[in-house]
Amino acid sequence: MSEDVLDELFDVIEDRKKNLPEGSYTTSLFTHEKGENEVLEKLGEETTELILAAKDDDTDEIAYESADIVYHLLVLLAMKDMNVEDLRAELAERR
Numbered sequence: 011m012s013e014d015v016l017d018e019l020f021d022v023i024e025d026r027k028k029n030l031p032e033g034s035y036t037t038s039l040f041t042h043e044k045g046e047n048e049v050l051e052k053l054g055e056e057t058t059e060l061i062l063a064a065k066d067d068d069t070d071e072i073a074y075e076s077a078d079i080v081y082h083l084l085v086l087l088a089m090k091d092m093n094v095e096d097l098r099a100e101l102a103e104r105r
């Protein structure tokens with residue numbers, strides 16, 4: 011995954027958080043319609059689905075579930091007023 015895709019996705023998420031456009035799934039996560047609990051539940055479900063896909067050696071499904079996890083992880087970071095740079099900094103510090 012390129013750096014740009016992550017940055018672009020995070021920008022879209024931040025835009026949804028700020029402007030709350032109607033009809034957006036991301037907006038629903040930032041409002042009472044779904045909220046933080048939904049994000050945490052999705053991360054749990056998708057992690058289980060990723061584990062099952064890995065056990066099946068299903069590479070398409072591994073990529074699909076990984077993308078779902080990354081999306082919901084970025085939403086969670088935005089909810090906590092964090093951003094992609096916090097993630098990059100943590101990873102860089104481990105090098």
Ligand SMILES: N=c1c2ncn([C@@H]3O[C@H](COP(=O)(O)OP(=O)(O)OP(=O)(O)O)[C@@H](O)[C@H]3O)c2ncn1[C@@H]1O[C@H](COP(=O)(O)O)[C@@H](O)[C@H]1O
Pocket residue numbers: 019022026033034035036037052077078081
């Ligand atoms: N990357 C994602 C993304 N990944 C997952 N999802 C949504 O997350 C929701 C939950 O995923 P699930 O697979 O669990 O849901 P599901 O397919 O209904 O399956 P089940 O609940 O039946 O298991 C679905 O509605 C997906 O559409 C996403 N919704 C949005 N994005 C990105 O966010 C951008 C803005 O989206 P909106 O905010 O909707 O405009 C999009 O252009 C995308 O780039």
